[in-house]
Amino acid sequence: MTEENDVYEPKILGFLCNWCSYAGADLAGSSRLKYMPNVRVIRVMCSGRVDPLFILKAFEKGADGILIAGCHPGDCHYQCGNYKTMRRIHVLKKMIEQMGINPERLRMEWVSAAESTRFVNIVNDMTEKLRELGPSPMRCEGDPCE
Amino acid sequence: MILVSKGKIAFYWAGSCGGCEVAIVDLDEMLFDVLENFDIVFWPCAMDAKYSDVEAMDNSEIDVCFFNGCIRNDENKEIAEMLRAKSKIMIAFGSCSHLGGIPGLGNLSTKDETLDYVYKRSKSVVNDEGTIPQNSTDEHGNFIGIPELREYVKALDDVVEVDYYIPGCPPPVDVIKTALLALISGEVPPRKEVLAPDRTVCHECKKEKRDMAVKSIKRIYQLDDLDPKRCLLEQGILCMGPATREGCGAACLTANMPCTGCMGPPSMSELSENCEQGARMVSAITSMTDVADEKNSKEEEIKTALDEIRDPVGVMYMYSMPKSILRRRRKDVSDRD
Amino acid sequence: MSVIEINPITRLEGHGNIKIFKGDDGNVEAAYLQIPELRGFEKFCQGRQSELMPQLTSRICGVCPIPHHLASVKTLDEVFDAPPTSRAVAMRKLMHYGYFIEDHLLHFYFLGGPDLLMGPDCEPGKRNIIGIIEKYGKEVALEIMKHRKYGQNIIKMLGGKPIHPAFGIAGGVSKSVNEGQVDEIIEMARSCVDFSKFTLSLYKEKILEEDFHANAIGSEEYSLKCFNMGLVNESNEPDFYDGDIRITDSEGVEIVKFDPADYLDHIGEAVEKFSYMKFPFYKEKGWKGLVESRENGVYRVGPLGRYNASTGYSTPLAQKEGEKLEKMFGRPCNMTLAYHWTRLIEVLNVSELLLELSLDRGLLLNGDLRTPVGKIKGKGVGCIEAARGTLIHDYEVDKNGLMTDVNLIVPTTHNAAAISLSIAKAAQMEIENGVKDTDKMNRVELALRAYDPCFGCATH
Numbered sequence: 001m002t003e004e005n006d007v008y009e010p011k012i013l014g015f016l017c018n019w020c021s022y023a024g025a026d027l028a029g030s031s032r033l034k035y036m037p038n039v040r041v042i043r044v045m046c047s048g049r050v051d052p053l054f055i056l057k058a059f060e061k062g063a064d065g066i067l068i069a070g071c072h073p074g075d076c077h078y079q080c081g082n083y084k085t086m087r088r089i090h091v092l093k094k095m096i097e098q099m100g101i102n103p104e105r106l107r108m109e110w111v112s113a114a115e116s117t118r119f120v121n122i123v124n125d126m127t128e129k130l131r132e133l134g135p136s137p138m139r140c141e142g143d144p145c146e
Numbered sequence: 147m148i149l150v151s152k153g154k155i156a157f158y159w160a161g162s163c164g165g166c167e168v169a170i171v172d173l174d175e176m177l178f179d180v181l182e183n184f185d186i187v188f189w190p191c192a193m194d195a196k197y198s199d200v201e202a203m204d205n206s207e208i209d210v211c212f213f214n215g216c217i218r219n220d221e222n223k224e225i226a227e228m229l230r231a232k233s234k235i236m237i238a239f240g241s242c243s244h245l246g247g248i249p250g251l252g253n254l255s256t257k258d259e260t261l262d263y264v265y266k267r268s269k270s271v272v273n274d275e276g277t278i279p280q281n282s283t284d285e286h287g288n289f290i291g292i293p294e295l296r297e298y299v300k301a302l303d304d305v306v307e308v309d310y311y312i313p314g315c316p317p318p319v320d321v322i323k324t325a326l327l328a329l330i331s332g333e334v335p336p337r338k339e340v341l342a343p344d345r346t347v348c349h350e351c352k353k354e355k356r357d358m359a360v361k362s363i364k365r366i367y368q369l370d371d372l373d374p375k376r377c378l379l380e381q382g383i384l385c386m387g388p389a390t391r392e393g394c395g396a397a398c399l400t401a402n403m404p405c406t407g408c409m410g411p412p413s414m415s416e417l418s419e420n421c422e423q424g425a426r427m428v429s430a431i432t433s434m435t436d437v438a439d440e441k442n443s444k445e446e447e448i449k450t451a452l453d454e455i456r457d458p459v460g461v462m463y464m465y466s467m468p469k470s471i472l473r474r475r476r477k478d479v480s481d482r483d
Numbered sequence: 484m485s486v487i488e489i490n491p492i493t494r495l496e497g498h499g500n501i502k503i504f505k506g507d508d509g510n511v512e513a514a515y516l517q518i519p520e521l522r523g524f525e526k527f528c529q530g531r532q533s534e535l536m537p538q539l540t541s542r543i544c545g546v547c548p549i550p551h552h553l554a555s556v557k558t559l560d561e562v563f564d565a566p567p568t569s570r571a572v573a574m575r576k577l578m579h580y581g582y583f584i585e586d587h588l589l590h591f592y593f594l595g596g597p598d599l600l601m602g603p604d605c606e607p608g609k610r611n612i613i614g615i616i617e618k619y620g621k622e623v624a625l626e627i628m629k630h631r632k633y634g635q636n637i638i639k640m641l642g643g644k645p646i647h648p649a650f651g652i653a654g655g656v657s658k659s660v661n662e663g664q665v666d667e668i669i670e671m672a673r674s675c676v677d678f679s680k681f682t683l684s685l686y687k688e689k690i691l692e693e694d695f696h697a698n699a700i701g702s703e704e705y706s707l708k709c710f711n712m713g714l715v716n717e718s719n720e721p722d723f724y725d726g727d728i729r730i731t732d733s734e735g736v737e738i739v740k741f742d743p744a745d746y747l748d749h750i751g752e753a754v755e756k757f758s759y760m761k762f763p764f765y766k767e768k769g770w771k772g773l774v775e776s777r778e779n780g781v782y783r784v785g786p787l788g789r790y791n792a793s794t795g796y797s798t799p800l801a802q803k804e805g806e807k808l809e810k811m812f813g814r815p816c817n818m819t820l821a822y823h824w825t826r827l828i829e830v831l832n833v834s835e836l837l838l839e840l841s842l843d844r845g846l847l848l849n850g851d852l853r854t855p856v857g858k859i860k861g862k863g864v865g866c867i868e869a870a871r872g873t874l875i876h877d878y879e880v881d882k883n884g885l886m887t888d889v890n891l892i893v894p895t896t897h898n899a900a901a902i903s904l905s906i907a908k909a910a911q912m913e914i915e916n917g918v919k920d921t922d923k924m925n926r927v928e929l930a931l932r933a934y935d936p937c938f939g940c941a942t943h
Contacts, residue, residue, distance in 0.1 A: 330506070
């Protein structure tokens, strides 16, 4: 599905953990901080809940970028969930790069409940970077097998 | 489907290695049972029926067709469609027709990149004209057609409707025997099922499992003192067991080698596409890796433990790339080359 | 102008078709063997973790996975500078011999052999293992299956499963046999020696003197003069695991003998438009296309190629059989149908080798299975004799143990030109004899099946 007539607006899917990053994003909202509207947020209890399947599925469905935000290392509500996330994203980045998807499209950040500004900066920065990178290859190519 | 008289059975291979055919030959005495219950009407590996004989059959004349091999070229697709029309039951037999198989790794390149390397750039090739196999006409004016490679490899159910799947590379003999007995007796499970048990290889593996914390991943040649009695994952060897369906008796593990995932993933997990094996393994291996003192370890150390997963796609999608969520290599517009 | 098409060719491994073009005068203008398949192992193995290569390349062929697995691990021995321990080599040879016996028996009884055991003009529905069971009896069939199972069992003991085992690691192997298994293998080997003798008697009784065969074997239709190639030991006897590559000409004169690591100096691969299979040729002579000539670098591998490239067999019973063949047909022998006889002598040869090896308890039950890996040297060539001929793997690996280059020359690829010439000859003679339609075309396929071709392998 190409978007020749529409201007490209990056679509970011954000998985935010309930205890830290979602709270931080919420704080940004209640503080009336302005930021790019390109992120669609899914709240999970822990960033460690994010199954690699969700990420691959999100790319398949046309996400230009995926943000996983969790608690800072050492602060995870469930002790070690974010360490799992760290490892997962590390391997997944290699994997998607091998599959031809720019690994910068997959981003992991630590955002605490108080870091509303940090959250805003991340979203703005990521949106800009994705504008430069262009739409995800999953959006641009039809199935060439037929 | 209950066979009142001798049924008709066919075995065919597409983009395959022939291993699935030999697996049938290796049934040994059970071949006599097959022959008692079926007429083998088409089996190019072992019998002389030709495509024209199949074309001449009525639709649904064949009771069961065991189809192995991936769909790599136009001929594979045409014959798959022909056999589908002529068969009541179509079984995707073996990893290649089930998931794309090892030839599915071809999806990391384009068809042109593959042809270019094989015919022009490999070391021993002497090909100054840059010839690539293609339709041609000889000096007498005879047209010689040759099937084209398709752009990417596909599994059987990407091109025709499949009734059952028998996984494995090749399918283990017990799995084949169980499936054949079901077909002969008529007591077949509901359509679309994978005809194999549904837990993971870890359940069948007899290696000793102790604490399940993997300190760091290693390549098998880096471990001089591999303990053959202990779980290979615990020793840092990336074994696909946790993401792979059982049914083979953990055969490779009995040889002290890690599972490579040939049976494909088990069906459990409500979000799984049923065939997304790589994501399963990423999840498993990153859950199992555990630095002793995470809180005081730097992020870098945690990542370094995984460094020896140098080719995650090749290891975790060895048999299942065409049926994975991403299916094939993409061209990111941000690529500068 | 018309075309007779045989599609697909059957009773072999892989895909193929034969197109015979006849001119308006009814004579054969051209006959082509086309292999329509390609999976691209040489390309998609690049980027892979090198320790997986034995298991990846074994999927080039499910009929001969073991030679690929072993050639691959031999290549890794070089790449990682880790010469295997003698016990590891013994384990590899056990697996190799077990495979060799069951693969050759598969060909004789299931694939190409039925042409001769049932007769080439026998009705198509009986020209196969089912016909053999009917004609020769269930007991014989059970013996065939039993001995093939012996080979499978040895592979399974060591590699976990009989097709696509998991076994080879650079510098060694992952598993050994235990004492009880050694005893089993000794008994199996003894039985294989006997069964080889039985099969050779069957061949002599039912095939050698039989009408069609007696006329065909020495005929121009079924002969081909070209070079011959195989791995040999220092005494120039076929060595199925190691050795040097020896090439002889159609008169039996040694042309060259070289270390397989230098194969690129002597072997090139040509490409033709009409087939995905490449055409290896002997570089000194060059590639002149599909032409039978002393000045063309066409050569044969496999049982007849090995017979012609060597001076005798390394075990006593096989050597006696070899002498019988030599007396009747000479050495070298350019008769394509002699592939069948040489193949059966090799079953005997390998059975004797298996017995000899299995009796060496000291070697089999003691010692390390692996040499620790050294620095990554980065390059390696591994060569072995598969049932169908010489197999070469050539790898380049980076400092992280990832594959950067893969080159493979596989037995039936070596035979590509020879097989093409053989079927063209057979087609021409059959058409000249007045054959008009596809019914008698089995006599053309028969020329091809003698080679025991494996086209999935050949194209890889």
